[in-house]
Amino acid sequence: MTPVEQMNTPAKAEREWSPGASESLYRVGAWGGGFFGVSDRGRVVARCSGTDVELEEVVEGLIARGLETPVLLRFSDILDERLRDLRDAFDGAIQENEYRGAYRGVYPIKVNQQRHLVEEVSSVGRELGFGLEVGSKPELLAALALTPGGDDQLIVCNGFKDRRYVDLVMHAQRLGRTIIPVVENAMELDQILRASKRFGVRPSIGVRVKIGSAGTGRWKDSVGARSKFGLTTEELLASVAMLRERGMLDCLTLLHCHVGSQVQDIRTIKDAIGELSQVYVELSRLGAPMGMIDVGGGMGVDYRGDQSDAESSMNYSLLEFASDVVYRVGEVCTRAGVEHPSIITECGRAMVAYSSVLVFDVVGSTRRAEQAVSAEGGGDSARATPDEPAPIRDLREALRMIGPGRLVECCHDAKKAIGDAVSGFRMGYLTLEQRGEAEGLFWETMRRARDERDRLGLEDEQLSDLDEILGDVYFGNLSVFQSLPDAWAIGQVFPVMPIHRLDERPLRQAIFGDMTCDSDGRLDRFVGEGGLRSTLPVHPLDGSPYRIGVFLVGAYQETLGDLHNLFGDAHAVHLRVVDGHWTIEEVVRGDTCGEVLAYLQHDSEQMLSTLSRDCERAVRLGRLSAADAGGLIRDIERELGGYTYLDPGAGSARDD
Numbered sequence: 001m002t003p004v005e006q007m008n009t010p011a012k013a014e015r016e017w018s019p020g021a022s023e024s025l026y027r028v029g030a031w032g033g034g035f036f037g038v039s040d041r042g043r044v045v046a047r048c049s050g051t052d053v054e055l056e057e058v059v060e061g062l063i064a065r066g067l068e069t070p071v072l073l074r075f076s077d078i079l080d081e082r083l084r085d086l087r088d089a090f091d092g093a094i095q096e097n098e099y100r101g102a103y104r105g106v107y108p109i110k111v112n113q114q115r116h117l118v119e120e121v122s123s124v125g126r127e128l129g130f131g132l133e134v135g136s137k138p139e140l141l142a143a144l145a146l147t148p149g150g151d152d153q154l155i156v157c158n159g160f161k162d163r164r165y166v167d168l169v170m171h172a173q174r175l176g177r178t179i180i181p182v183v184e185n186a187m188e189l190d191q192i193l194r195a196s197k198r199f200g201v202r203p204s205i206g207v208r209v210k211i212g213s214a215g216t217g218r219w220k221d222s223v224g225a226r227s228k229f230g231l232t233t234e235e236l237l238a239s240v241a242m243l244r245e246r247g248m249l250d251c252l253t254l255l256h257c258h259v260g261s262q263v264q265d266i267r268t269i270k271d272a273i274g275e276l277s278q279v280y281v282e283l284s285r286l287g288a289p290m291g292m293i294d295v296g297g298g299m300g301v302d303y304r305g306d307q308s309d310a311e312s313s314m315n316y317s318l319l320e321f322a323s324d325v326v327y328r329v330g331e332v333c334t335r336a337g338v339e340h341p342s343i344i345t346e347c348g349r350a351m352v353a354y355s356s357v358l359v360f361d362v363v364g365s366t367r368r369a370e371q372a373v374s375a376e377g378g379g380d381s382a383r384a385t386p387d388e389p390a391p392i393r394d395l396r397e398a399l400r401m402i403g404p405g406r407l408v409e410c411c412h413d414a415k416k417a418i419g420d421a422v423s424g425f426r427m428g429y430l431t432l433e434q435r436g437e438a439e440g441l442f443w444e445t446m447r448r449a450r451d452e453r454d455r456l457g458l459e460d461e462q463l464s465d466l467d468e469i470l471g472d473v474y475f476g477n478l479s480v481f482q483s484l485p486d487a488w489a490i491g492q493v494f495p496v497m498p499i500h501r502l503d504e505r506p507l508r509q510a511i512f513g514d515m516t517c518d519s520d521g522r523l524d525r526f527v528g529e530g531g532l533r534s535t536l537p538v539h540p541l542d543g544s545p546y547r548i549g550v551f552l553v554g555a556y557q558e559t560l561g562d563l564h565n566l567f568g569d570a571h572a573v574h575l576r577v578v579d580g581h582w583t584i585e586e587v588v589r590g591d592t593c594g595e596v597l598a599y600l601q602h603d604s605e606q607m608l609s610t611l612s613r614d615c616e617r618a619v620r621l622g623r624l625s626a627a628d629a630g631g632l633i634r635d636i637e638r639e640l641g642g643y644t645y646l647d648p649g650a651g652s653a654r655d656d
């Protein structure tokens with residue numbers, strides 16, 4: 001019996017529910033990459049260097065230290081393990097294919113520029129022969145500062161470059177860094193050559209080529225003739241000619257392409273690497289020494305856990321990716337008699353996504369189905385009156401007909417009738433009581449249809465929206481725009497689940513509304529059995545803290561987040577397991593109200609002095625006592641220094 005069927009046969013399932021049932025209901029094994037599981041106590045654990053760390057225990061520990069949710073937990077052990085997995089995958093593929101070149105991963109810091117994270121990637125990466133990739137001047141400054149004495153650490157410089165960007169590269173080269181500016185468009189090569197003359201250095205130069213093979217997925221426009229990046233074949237040949245003419249063809253050492261992020265279909269990778277390898281051997285034939293082939297990023301993360309070429313998933317593994325890249329580059333070079341180059345990847349998403357988990361508290365809920373039914377006394381058809389409005393009669397009929405084989409029809413009828421009832425009310429044909437009656441009948445019909453669907457175990461697409469229609473809204477103390485911008489902006493799916501009470505059967509279905517006053521501030525796409533679902537199974541709220549985890553959020557979210565409604569960065573905590581126990585390495589406190597206000601030029605001191613003057617006026621007018629005025633200013637000072645999110649510990653307004 002699947003966890004979903006168990007949920008619908010309450011008594012027996014109640015007894016039989018287990019942490020294991022939760023683990024499969026939320027499909028942890030499918031998306032967790034081996035880094036997450038559910039403990040016997042029914043709590044989500046992060047698997048860190050062989051130690052299971054309960055997220056709930058960590059959060060309780062943080063709250064005891066005065067750090068509230070929402071909080072971003074970053075597991076350094078998981079990050080390190082992902083880097084090692086990448087290294088091992090390529091080492092394995094190199095051995096298997098008797099490939100004679102080296103593998104050098106670089107971390108594209110655009111994926112997450114948080115200093116502690118880049119420091120971690122850089123220091124562990126250095127042992128693994130990894131470097132960094134940058135795409136702008138500020139990123140280059142960060143990379144230089146984070147790789148002190150890192151002469152052996154490769155820095156790949158992508159992105160559009162002005163004279164000052166190129167000068168920084170030249171400075172770094174003179175500093176002894178292994179740094180390669182990649183020519184993104186035809187104007188840049190001349191820029192680089194003139195700078196090398198000014199600085200008296202012989203740069204190692206890379207060129208990015210426009211790949212003709214079709215891309216797939218959301219970022220498929222990173223390739224193709226119309227992509228904004230890279231040189232056309234004609235521009236590439238002109239660049240070779242310019243280098244030869246200036247006696248600097250020996251400076252051309254790296255060929256680069258990037259097929260886009262989160263590539264879902266391995267065939268896209270195979271095609272692009274095949275084409276890039278051809279360009280590589282052609283450049284060699286034209287006399288460029290080369291030596292490095294940079295296949296860019298693109299390795300996906302299986303957020304949905306269904307190993308498919310659907311969005312937010314991927315139909316290949318890390319090992320397959322490494323094996324395909326090494327095989328194809330090796331095969332083309334061997335056939336052309338060209339030395340096997342060092343292979344460089346820029347797969348930041350795959351490196352860091354698993355290492356961060358966002359945890360937020362549920363601070364309230366609206367229950368749609370029950371509320372409506374209880375208010376209307378169960379919508380029973382016995383209450384029909386001969387002259388009641390047609391939509392109500394239709395709703396009674398739809399409710400009466402609920403039964404095997406009629407569910408879709410009843411739902412259609414009820415949806416139509418409730419629409420008629422609302423327009424009838426709008427035009428004044430129904431009273432408020434009658435509208436209430438209609439709504440009660442509608443919810444009753446939907447609820448019975450859902451229960452009948454589940455009792456019969458029907459998987460009818462036309463009945464799949466019943467969970468969403470009847471689902472609750474659980475209000476989460478977070479901002480989707482700040483912490484999960486891709487969920488909002490591009491419908492990215494992230495695994496979401498309660499981090500505790502997993503030894504208890506989740507009896508309700510819900511979506512999450514965030515704290516912003518924006519209807520888009522919601523999470524309503526969830527990994528579930530049989531694919532994506534519009535609601536998540538959750539536990540009834542019982543007055544105790546209820547915490548939700550959003551997983552695999554390490555890539556892009558922190559950098560792309562914004563200040564909608566002035567909800568600022570969440571606290572971020574770096575954790576590592578030492579001697580078998582989790583320890584806090586670093587706490588990066590989230591924004592205070594004062595800080596987010598300052599981003600928009602609201603000065604806290606000025607605000608305080610303005611409000612103090614207002615207080616004194618109110619005291620003069622006898623509206624406030626001096627003590628009240630003092631209390632008011634103290635509260636404002638506290639809020640200016642306080643977290644931008646709700647404080648579940650502060651209790652709700654009802655407490656007074």
Ligand SMILES: Cc1ncc(COP(=O)(O)O)c(C=O)c1O
Binds near residue numbers: 108158260297299350
């Ligand atoms: C040039 C380049 N390299 C690497 C990356 C990172 O790729 P991924 O998202 O797979 O980490 C990007 C991202 O778009 C990119 O533009």
